[in-house]
Amino acid sequence: MLRTLSFALAASAALTSPVLAQDDEDKVIDYAPGSTGRITAPLATIVDDAKRQGEALRETLIPQDAAEGAFSGVDFEDLRTKALSHPRVKALLGANGAGVSGAEGDEVRYDGSTVFLLASFSMPKASLRQMMEEASTYGLPIVFRGFVNNSVYETRAALEETFGSMDDAVGFSIDPTVFARFGVTSAPQVIAMGEAVDVCETPGCENDPVPPHDRVGGNVPVEFALRMIADQGDVAAAEAARLLQEAHDAQ
Numbered sequence: 001m002l003r004t005l006s007f008a009l010a011a012s013a014a015l016t017s018p019v020l021a022q023d024d025e026d027k028v029i030d031y032a033p034g035s036t037g038r039i040t041a042p043l044a045t046i047v048d049d050a051k052r053q054g055e056a057l058r059e060t061l062i063p064q065d066a067a068e069g070a071f072s073g074v075d076f077e078d079l080r081t082k083a084l085s086h087p088r089v090k091a092l093l094g095a096n097g098a099g100v101s102g103a104e105g106d107e108v109r110y111d112g113s114t115v116f117l118l119a120s121f122s123m124p125k126a127s128l129r130q131m132m133e134e135a136s137t138y139g140l141p142i143v144f145r146g147f148v149n150n151s152v153y154e155t156r157a158a159l160e161e162t163f164g165s166m167d168d169a170v171g172f173s174i175d176p177t178v179f180a181r182f183g184v185t186s187a188p189q190v191i192a193m194g195e196a197v198d199v200c201e202t203p204g205c206e207n208d209p210v211p212p213h214d215r216v217g218g219n220v221p222v223e224f225a226l227r228m229i230a231d232q233g234d235v236a237a238a239e240a241a242r243l244l245q246e247a248h249d250a251q
Helices: 043-060 076-085 087-092 125-138 152-163 176-182 222-232 237-250
Strands: 003-006 115-119 142-144 189-192 214-217
Touching (some): 115 176, 115 237, 125 142, 125 222, 125 237, 176 189, 214 222
Parallel strands (some): 003 214
Antiparallel strands (some): 189 214
């Protein structure tokens, strides 16, 4: 059974030529005055001249040769590997160990996680910073629906604006399927389940059955949401209580 724990918190331009007036039988066409005047421009001559000028220009163009040895010492494959291995890049691409890449699609998603923090880059910066700090405390994955304006660069800029430095941002994943799977249309949300979910059976998870879960929506601390689920949840009360206890013991 699903349980949702809520926290109260024209202008148009007119064309005058041609004007069509149709009759069912005669189909008479009336043209605006002056629209049927004779075309006097030498169109054929203009086209021929343009072709000749284009051919003459082609003959004068000199292709640039590649600079010999300019990139002879650059290992592009090594650069690519290093870039994709950088933890911040992996986090932006959702391949930081929390999400899965296409080659890992047969594995359990999010390494057996039972609680997700669903966030949005439109959240207040202070709230986003607090959520990421609490995610680290409780060992929970943060999931965003997508990149800022579908751009990795703008996403990085948003994170740097929020944290001041990428070094202060914790890992997160970009995964719209989580939002689709649980029917989430607003963030932040805390989704808690009694057991981990496996990969989706339908494209984008859009037609997968919604896993049994508890949820708390609203801009509230993660600890507050976990306590609500631990006290009132039908599905994940034990998981929420376990996370709270482990965080308490680690202090």
